Amino acid sequence: MVLAMLCACTPQSQQSEAVEELKVLSWNVWHGGHSEAYPGKSCEGTMGILKKSEADVILMIETYGCSDQVADHLGYYHRLLSSNLSIYSRYPILKTYTFPDSIATFNFGGVELDVNGKRVRVFDTWLHYLPDMRLVPTEKTEAEILAWDDEGTRDEEIKRILSVLQPILAEVDSIPVIIGGDFNDHSHLDWTEATKNMYNHGGAVVNWTVSKIMEEAGFKDSFRELHPDPVKELGPTWYWTGDDKNRQDRIDFIYYKGNKLKAIESGSYNADLPGYLDFYGEKFFYASDHGFVITTFSLK
Template sequence: MPSVRPLRPDLVLALLAALAFSSLGTMGAWAQETPAPQRDRPDSLTVMTYNVLYATPDTGTVRAIEAVDPDVVALQEISEPRLRHIADELDYYFHHSDEHEANEEDTGLLSRYPISRPTRYGALLYLTVDDPIRIANVHLSPYPYEPYALRDDEMTPREAVAQARKTRSPEIKPVLDALSKSVQEDVPAFLMGDFNEPSHLDWTPAAAEAGLHLGLEVPWPTSRAVTERGFRDAFRVAHPDEVKRPGYTWTTLTGDPDEVHDRIDFIYVAGASVSVETAYTVGLRDASPTDRSVSGYPSDHRSVVTTVSLAPSPSDP
């Protein structure tokens, strides 16, 4: 649960419902069945995806999240005890996911809004009693890592695409299937995480001509599968020029000239009421450009942050 604090009267019933629900065996560390009523629907939402790196100190992770002050954070490489501690430090609700196709029991969510219904791949949050949003959080397989195989001439682009499809399509498909109803019903949906695969929106002819990404054009399959299901890549919506704004999230830890810097951490959004306002990376500036630098940033991945505006829901007066 979040850190100890006085409960508002309107939260007491919600908390009791949460305890009853958790006794039935939820898919995660903490859940709240009935959302606490919110008076007004927010007109914007800031979300963050952040691979925190196993065994890094929580102080740096907390500092990075505090610098952004997001409403929702999707974390990867996070244990349940660490997630609980960070939630206590920052006063967030939290949910730790069980193992499934798209993670190895190392993903978790932080939220300023009650986590009303944990799901296999994330959670349903309520901004008000009538305004749900769907959050999914993934950590896809890192191996084989095709960009390194391309760098080392171990694969052709065609072989890299085939291998990526073989490795990650079985992981991402059930997540997209689970989100399809929300997308079809125009419920705001966010698919976030460490995909361990670049984007077809980055390894383009223009980027190859500019000498980026090993000078190769590669139609990476996972990002294509996601966008074909109605999701938009928030960073590319905000920064459509993949040459001027490559948006690298991998990696912060090396200046090795043979390193393949890339964008493998994503925030995808869906829903007609959701408009991307800003998107940026958070990390260190030592090895390659980042948008916001945080002292002592501990992870080997840059995090990604986006702020979206939310159009009024049909139920709003």
């Protein structure tokens, strides 16, 4: 009875100003986390990591048949946007967004969530994997490297995504937006003068097209915002799997926009295949060729 009276006496203005924390995880789980190369324990390890993360929202790439299984394991709401993309949420899903006339659901889609009375829109992304970012011709000039990159479709895909989002982005200060996923592209925030002779960058400094477009659209790269020095912390989510074991890259991101949202913590996690990940004090079999990113936001 005392608790009920206290709640009843809380001013409406204070209730609306309460700050929530929202933890978002983005992961390409590699064919549903149960690829033929690592059967059985792979799916168990993937779901164990997801549950241990205590993420409120999970953006999954390469879902391929495991959507219901993951949702049931977590006890979350979920939307299967396509065979590739799915979103899981601790909080109710109010709306689903797809734009098949402009960008395939295999590449992009999202949801609007009710986070204890606060709305936030979250989108899952997969940009095309070609040209393969492991094969960057670092011996060439920046202009030639960018021309090589733009021979693919990633630049056009991100432009189409931002174009269809214009009505949603017009409301971003009342309903913030998070865009995460596997962008299959590097970041200009990582390929800098300071890192040109690190991570097998081959002396190249590159203003990568996709990350520059996101920045110019007003999006913040949550991991790099909180870890601004790539020399000290690259945060790789992808490793070269050929003869050169030194190549490390960050191609998976969680971007955000809106003055009601602020990144307060972000981490990047990875493990060599086949192997185990020490994660929050437990070991899990790691069944993906991608690392994952977790960002915690404060939400006004």
